[in-house]
Amino acid sequence: MHYFSSPFKLGILGGGQLGKMLLYETRKWDIQTKVMDASPEAPCKIACNEFVLGSLMDFDAVYTFGKDVDVLTIEIENVNVDALEKLEDEGVKVLPPTKTLRTIQNKATQKLFYTDNGIPTAPFSRFAYTSEIEDSIANGGLQLPFVWKSAQFGYDGQGVKVVRTKEDLNGLPNVECIAEEMVDFKHELAVIVARNTSGEVCTYPVVEMEFHPEANQVEYVICPARISEAVANKATEVALKVSDKMEQVGLLAVELFQTQDDGILVNEVAPRPHNSGHYSIEASYTNQFEQHIRAILGLPLGNTDSKVAGIMVNLVGAEGHTGDVVYENMETILKMDGVTPHIYGKKQTRPFRKMGHVTIVDKDIKRAREVAQHVKETIKVTSK
Template sequence: MHFFSSNFKLGILGGGQLGKMLLYETRKWDIQTKVMDPSPEAPCKIACNEFVQGDLMDFDTVCAFGKDVDVLTIEIENVNVDALEKLEEDGITVYPSSHTLRTIQNKANQKLFYVDHSIPTSPFTRFAYTSEIADSISKGGLQLPFVWKSAQFGYDGQGVKIVRQLDDLKELPNVECIAERLIDFKNELAVIVARNAEGHIQTYPVVEMEFHPEANQVEYVICPARIDNQVAEKAREVALKVSKQMEHVGLLAVEMFQTQDDEILVNEVAPRPHNSGHYSIEGSYTNQFEQHIRAILGLPLGKTDSKVAGVMVNLVGAEGHTGHVIYQNMNEILKMEGVTPHVYGKKQTRPFRKMGHVTIVDKDMSKARAKAQEVKELIKVVSQ
């Protein structure tokens, strides 16, 4: 099949920042794109060949959209999987597949998948409703503290809460959920695995993630992770096992804990480009977005080595600010060597909303990390 400057059409479900960065690559190669998102102001709207406003969870809407493309992919997991399955039955190529996405979309199913395939993960208990948890605690079936996770529709730290006392449960929605043992870990790590339909695989270097203590969002991604080579290899092996068992096509970001005993436990996965790979735009020979396109179209996978050490800083809306966005001190960070800001194109900010990121590259990791801290303190995402 001819992809470049042809009638081939790539469909993308979701028009947020990940889709926007995928479109950098499709425009580079002149691949025709069609994007659907519920928002009329989606970041993808100005960069794709065709934009459709529509509900990603509506069966008929997703089916109608998908019938008009040659290959369909996603930039967000919250889409109608039954519609994807129907499109596959009708001969549309869908990556990641409906089968893969159905496993990942529900965190309880995802955790059961790890258990069934002997993939190390933290112990957990599954509940049909949050209201069942208090009874389990009273009968000794569950002990405080633990991590509560909504089984579905969580993103960017939403749908996750550390429960330290019974009163914490009152704040949570009464939905299907899991309660995970709170892990005492040294580091939170991630490995992105690229895989095409023929089973060819490439892995990106292990990255280290530093999280905001309140928002449960990644603040910094550091590549390469500052860990022993043996631990890095163990993380890579676990990520490859997850990839092999899921048989995904495209990218699979595997988030993991490094315990105090240097064991690796899988936290969760995302079958798409991921926040932990944004550094690759400036730092890698093949960035994660190009690699996803290569994988789903069956093109040769690119080199995943880093050219230089990289640190990514997330730009999120400041607390106390909701409304039309203003980026303060952008000129100051643009004066800094090796610093590249990415603004996602979201016009409205709110506390902790992901509005952009900044990549810092340097031959010296310690200098890159120090500069990242300076960037974090300088730039402010506020409202008018």
């Protein structure tokens, strides 16, 4: 099939920043795109060939959207899989496959998949409703502390809470959930695996993630991770096993814990470009967004090596600020060598909302980390 400057049409469900960055690559190669999102102000709107307003969870909207595209992909997991399955049955290429999406959409199903396939993960208990947890604690079935996770619709720190006392359960939604044993870890790591339709597979270097303690969001992504070669190899092997067992096509971002004894546990996965791969736009020979396009179209996979060390800093809305966004001190960080800001195009900010990111590249990872700290302390995402 001819993709470039042709009638071929790629459909993307989701019009946020990940979709916007995918569109950088489709525009580079002159691939026609059609995007659907529920927001009339979606960042993707200005860069795609065709924009459709619609709910990603609505069967009819997703089904109708996908009927006239040649390949359909996602930039967010929360989509109507029943509609995708029907499209798949009718011959539309849906990538990642709906089977993979069904497993990943529900955190309880995802965790059971790991245990069923011999993939190391933290011990957990599954509950139909959050209200069942208190009885389990009282009867000795569950020990404090643990991490509560909503089975569905959690992202960017939402739907996750550390429960240290029974009182911490107050206010949590009464939904299907899991209670996961707390992991004593040295580092939180991630590996992005790319797999194309021909079965060709490659991985990006292991990255290290530093999280905001309150928002449970990634603040820094550091590539390469500051770990031993043996640990990096073990992390890569586990990530490859997850991708293989899930039969993923496209990108699979595998988030991992490095335990105190250098074991590797899978936390969770995302079947799409991921925050942990944003550094690759400036630091890698082939960035993650181009790689996803290559993979789902069955093109040869690109070189995943880094040209230089890279660190990503997330730009999130400052606490106490809601409304029209203002980026303070942008000129200051633009004076710094190796610093590249990416603004996602969201006009309204709120506390901890992802509004952009900044990549810092340097031959020296230690120096890059110091610059990243300076960037984090300098730029502010506030409101008018």
